[in-house]
Amino acid sequence: MxxxxxxxxxxxxxxxxxxxxxxxxxxxxxxxxxxxxxxxxxxxxxxxxxxxGHCHPRVVDAIAKQAATLNTHTRYVHDAILDYGEALTAKFEHDLESMMMVCSGSEANDLALRMAQVMTGKTGIIGTDNTYHGNTTAVSQLNSSKLPIGGYQDHVRQVPAPDNMVPVGGSREGQAEAFAKGVEKAIAELEASGHGVSALIVCPYFANEGFPTLERGFLDRAVAAVRKAGGLIIADEVQPGFGRIGSHWWGHEKLGFAPDIVTLGKPMANGHPVAAVVTRLEILTAFQEQFKYFNTFGGNPVSAAAAMAVLNVIEDExxxxxxxxxxxxxxxxxxxxxxxxxxxxxxxxxxxxxxxxxxxxxxxxxxxxxxxxxxxxxxxxxxxxxxxxxxxxxxxxxxxxxxxxxxxxxxxxxxxxxxxx
The missing domain is CATH 3.90.1150.10 (Aspartate Aminotransferase, domain 1)
Incomplete structure (x- = not known):
């Protein structure tokens, strides 16, 4: 060793x-x-x-068969990414009908933030003070464990995260209201500074915050405040997604809110480097009109085959x-x-x-x-x-x-x- x-x-x-x-x-x-x-x-x-499960034979077989047939990027047209996109978006119960495949949750969250800024014309971002959303320059501004060089930028606000043992506001009963007040304070600061609010980004299970026990509707007031300010809601489902929480496919369903953008990653293809942003077509279109974006490996046929195999196994087993x-x-x-x-x-x-x-x-x-x-x-x-x-x-x-x-x-x-x- x-x-x-x-x-x-x-x-x-x-x-x-x-x-x-x-x-x-x-x-x-x-x-x-x-x-x-x-x-x-x-x-x-x-x-x-x-x-x-490690090395699930159906996922291994799907990767091997597709790798032996074709692997290329999405500037060539192939069916696998479309078949997967239709199967994936069918798992959402509201109007999230379009997606962009990438290679990591960090990339997905970076794109989600950019989509929100394009859609709103604002730059302000709100997260919690004990979270993690990835490793790009943009999302590292949201992470609480390491202070970025030069400190946090002025367009980012971190609000106190919910907690079971030391709840925000002093009690579990009042925690939703106290969390929302933190969000409302951040909104006021961002608007006063001229940034405005582009998005609130949260893991709907608050996984890195310690996965506190939260009731359905916990985020309702906070979500309403962000939407009133013209911002979007981003649900980072990298950890709670794909049925892990048992009651629902997605963490945001369990809390009872409908995000504008959902980011996916880690479990999406059982270890194959696959991630995605799922959103409304109008948001994806606005992003594509603003940025000339292309991902060499995102959505390649092998990745799509691996991800489809995972969806099928979740259902079949x-x-x-x-x-x-x-x-x-x-x-x-x-x-x-x-x-x-x-x-x-x-x-x-x-x-x-x-x-x-x-x-x-x-x-x-x-x-x-x-x-x-x-x-x-x-x-x-x-x-x-x-x-x-x-x-x-x-x-x-x-x-x-x-x-x-x-x-x-x-x-x-x-x-x-x-x-x-």
Missing amino acids: QDIAARRARLLGPHMTTFYREPVHVARGEGVWLWDTEGRQYLDCYNNVPHV NLISNAADVGAYTVDLLHDVASRHEVIADVRGSGLFFGAELWRDGKPATKLCSLMVDEMRERGVLLHSEGRHDNTLKIRPPCVFDRANADQLAETLDAALEAVT
Whole structure:
């Protein structure tokens, strides 16, 4: 491992991210399982990229067959991107009928921001103060973990993010109103500064914020304020989308609002680099008239085939129902574990996106959470941390996760907490 670490540091930079104190040197994957180069097996409870399971044979077959037939860019006409576009947009219950395929969620969010600015003629952007939307210059202005060089630009406003343990406004009951007041304050500042409001961008599951428990309608007042100011609503569905939350295909459906633009990424093609922006035709047209935009790899036939295979597997294997059933079962198990470990202050989640927040002595237990992540890795279960203080265990497995996997997770978590605390 020392040789690998040295090579990574030299070739990829000394701060290239890895998980765990002792990184996992992966060799292969199948379903919910990963194996390292020494043959050790791990239960993958964190990786939402292989949405339908690592190396799903139907996705692998679709990629291989299309790669053996044709792969080119979208300046040539091919059916695959159209077939996929029709299948994908049919999953939305309102007027999102057009799409642009790209290669990453960062690209998708960058395009979404530009679309909103073109459509509104304004530049102001509102996000939360504990979020992540990608790595381009534009979206890095929204990220809370690293301050951009020169600080945040004047057209960006960050509003306090919702939270279960320390809710905005002081109570969960008043949190929606308090969040909306933050948005309204940001709108007033952007209008006073001459930027105006082009968009509010949120993950509708507030995943990086720690996935707090929010009621349907939570965003209604905030959305209404943005629309009154002439802005658009962007839903970043990179993490909650494609049925992961169990109750709906998309996170915005669960919260009960209709975004103007939706961005997609990570799970879209099970690891093949595919992402997209889905929007109304008028918005896409306005963007195309303003920018000469072309993406060499976005929407190529192989990517489209991989993405279509994922859609088909989700439906044919009833993975949304599985997410609902197994997710609820697992959250019950986590509540049972919490009853034996007082450091678990809150258990929450929806579908196969859930976790446990750790507190000790009235404070976020950040160090303990970090120790737990590594302890679970040592015991053969992979998960990670999330939230403002990195004190929430974040569990987000492939959507083929089953009840037996949930039993293993809970038993391992119980034992790990006993060992660490």
